[in-house]
Amino acid sequence: MTEGAAREGLADPRRPQPARAWVRAAGEAEGWPPAVVDELLLLLSEVLAADLAGSGRHVRPRPVRLLADGTGLEVQVGGWVAGGDRLGVAAAAVTAVRLEAPGDGWVRLVADGGCPAPG
Numbered sequence: 001m002t003e004g005a006a007r008e009g010l011a012d013p014r015r016p017q018p019a020r021a022w023v024r025a026a027g028e029a030e031g032w033p034p035a036v037v038d039e040l041l042l043l044l045s046e047v048l049a050a051d052l053a054g055s056g057r058h059v060r061p062r063p064v065r066l067l068a069d070g071t072g073l074e075v076q077v078g079g080w081v082a083g084g085d086r087l088g089v090a091a092a093a094v095t096a097v098r099l100e101a102p103g104d105g106w107v108r109l110v111a112d113g114g115c116p117a118p119g
Helices: 017-029 034-058 084-092
Strands: 005-011 062-068 073-078 098-100 106-111
Touching: 005 017, 017 034, 017 062, 017 073, 034 062, 034 073, 034 084, 034 106, 084 098
Parallel strands: none
Antiparallel strands: 005 062, 062 073, 073 106, 098 106
Protein backbone atom coordinates (compact mmCIF):
# COMPACT_ATOMS: atom_id res chain seq x y z
CA MET A 1 0.00 0.00 0.00
CA THR A 2 1.08 3.52 -0.52
CA GLU A 3 0.48 6.50 1.72
CA GLY A 4 -3.23 7.12 2.05
CA ALA A 5 -4.07 3.78 0.46
CA ALA A 6 -7.11 1.80 1.51
CA ARG A 7 -7.97 -1.82 0.91
CA GLU A 8 -11.41 -3.31 1.34
CA GLY A 9 -12.68 -6.83 1.69
CA LEU A 10 -15.02 -9.08 3.64
CA ALA A 11 -14.36 -11.01 6.83
CA ASP A 12 -16.47 -14.03 7.69
CA PRO A 13 -16.62 -14.44 11.48
CA ARG A 14 -16.93 -18.20 10.99
CA ARG A 15 -13.67 -18.26 9.00
CA PRO A 16 -11.46 -15.37 10.15
CA GLN A 17 -8.19 -16.81 8.81
CA PRO A 18 -8.31 -15.14 5.36
CA ALA A 19 -8.96 -11.71 6.87
CA ARG A 20 -6.24 -12.24 9.47
CA ALA A 21 -3.77 -13.27 6.75
CA TRP A 22 -4.72 -10.21 4.70
CA VAL A 23 -4.16 -7.82 7.63
CA ARG A 24 -0.89 -9.54 8.58
CA ALA A 25 0.48 -9.33 5.03
CA ALA A 26 -0.48 -5.66 4.71
CA GLY A 27 1.02 -4.75 8.09
CA GLU A 28 4.26 -6.53 7.29
CA ALA A 29 4.41 -4.94 3.84
CA GLU A 30 4.05 -1.52 5.48
CA GLY A 31 6.97 -2.32 7.79
CA TRP A 32 5.01 -2.41 11.05
CA PRO A 33 6.65 -4.25 13.96
CA PRO A 34 5.32 -7.80 14.46
CA ALA A 35 4.08 -6.93 17.97
CA VAL A 36 1.83 -4.17 16.60
CA VAL A 37 0.50 -6.41 13.83
CA ASP A 38 -0.17 -9.15 16.40
CA GLU A 39 -2.20 -6.72 18.52
CA LEU A 40 -4.24 -5.68 15.48
CA LEU A 41 -4.90 -9.35 14.76
CA LEU A 42 -5.89 -10.03 18.37
CA LEU A 43 -8.48 -7.26 18.35
CA LEU A 44 -9.73 -8.21 14.87
CA SER A 45 -10.23 -11.78 16.09
CA GLU A 46 -12.08 -10.55 19.18
CA VAL A 47 -14.39 -8.30 17.14
CA LEU A 48 -15.24 -11.20 14.82
CA ALA A 49 -15.67 -13.64 17.73
CA ALA A 50 -17.97 -11.19 19.53
CA ASP A 51 -20.02 -10.90 16.34
CA LEU A 52 -20.24 -14.66 16.04
CA ALA A 53 -21.27 -15.09 19.69
CA GLY A 54 -23.83 -12.29 19.51
CA SER A 55 -25.37 -13.22 16.17
CA GLY A 56 -25.85 -16.95 16.58
CA ARG A 57 -26.54 -18.67 13.29
CA HIS A 58 -27.40 -15.53 11.34
CA VAL A 59 -23.86 -14.22 11.02
CA ARG A 60 -22.76 -12.82 7.67
CA PRO A 61 -19.44 -11.66 6.29
CA ARG A 62 -18.62 -8.14 7.41
CA PRO A 63 -16.96 -5.37 5.43
CA VAL A 64 -13.39 -4.68 6.47
CA ARG A 65 -11.20 -1.74 5.46
CA LEU A 66 -7.48 -1.43 6.00
CA LEU A 67 -6.04 2.08 5.88
CA ALA A 68 -2.45 3.26 6.08
CA ASP A 69 -1.43 6.90 5.98
CA GLY A 70 2.29 6.72 6.65
CA THR A 71 1.88 7.44 10.37
CA GLY A 72 -0.81 4.95 11.32
CA LEU A 73 -2.40 1.66 10.40
CA GLU A 74 -6.13 1.22 10.89
CA VAL A 75 -8.45 -1.75 10.48
CA GLN A 76 -12.16 -0.93 10.30
CA VAL A 77 -14.88 -3.56 10.70
CA GLY A 78 -18.35 -2.58 9.53
CA GLY A 79 -21.52 -3.07 11.50
CA TRP A 80 -22.70 -3.23 15.07
CA VAL A 81 -20.69 -5.45 17.41
CA ALA A 82 -22.07 -7.21 20.47
CA GLY A 83 -19.92 -8.31 23.38
CA GLY A 84 -18.67 -5.00 24.70
CA ASP A 85 -17.35 -6.61 27.89
CA ARG A 86 -15.27 -9.11 25.94
CA LEU A 87 -13.93 -6.38 23.66
CA GLY A 88 -13.13 -4.19 26.67
CA VAL A 89 -11.00 -6.94 28.19
CA ALA A 90 -9.17 -7.48 24.88
CA ALA A 91 -8.62 -3.74 24.39
CA ALA A 92 -7.17 -3.45 27.89
CA ALA A 93 -4.69 -6.24 27.11
CA VAL A 94 -2.99 -4.43 24.23
CA THR A 95 -0.62 -1.49 24.37
CA ALA A 96 0.00 -0.39 20.78
CA VAL A 97 -3.55 -0.49 19.37
CA ARG A 98 -6.71 1.41 20.32
CA LEU A 99 -10.22 0.07 19.85
CA GLU A 100 -12.70 2.81 18.91
CA ALA A 101 -16.44 2.62 18.25
CA PRO A 102 -17.54 6.16 17.36
CA GLY A 103 -21.11 5.16 16.47
CA ASP A 104 -20.78 5.60 12.72
CA GLY A 105 -21.19 1.91 11.87
CA TRP A 106 -17.48 1.04 11.97
CA VAL A 107 -15.37 -0.42 14.77
CA ARG A 108 -11.83 0.91 14.41
CA LEU A 109 -8.60 -0.79 15.46
CA VAL A 110 -5.95 1.93 15.33
CA ALA A 111 -2.17 1.58 15.60
CA ASP A 112 -0.45 4.94 15.53
CA GLY A 113 2.48 4.30 17.84
CA GLY A 114 5.51 2.21 16.98
CA CYS A 115 5.09 3.07 13.32
CA PRO A 116 7.66 1.92 10.82
CA ALA A 117 10.73 3.94 10.04
CA PRO A 118 10.43 6.12 6.93
CA GLY A 119 11.57 4.17 3.94
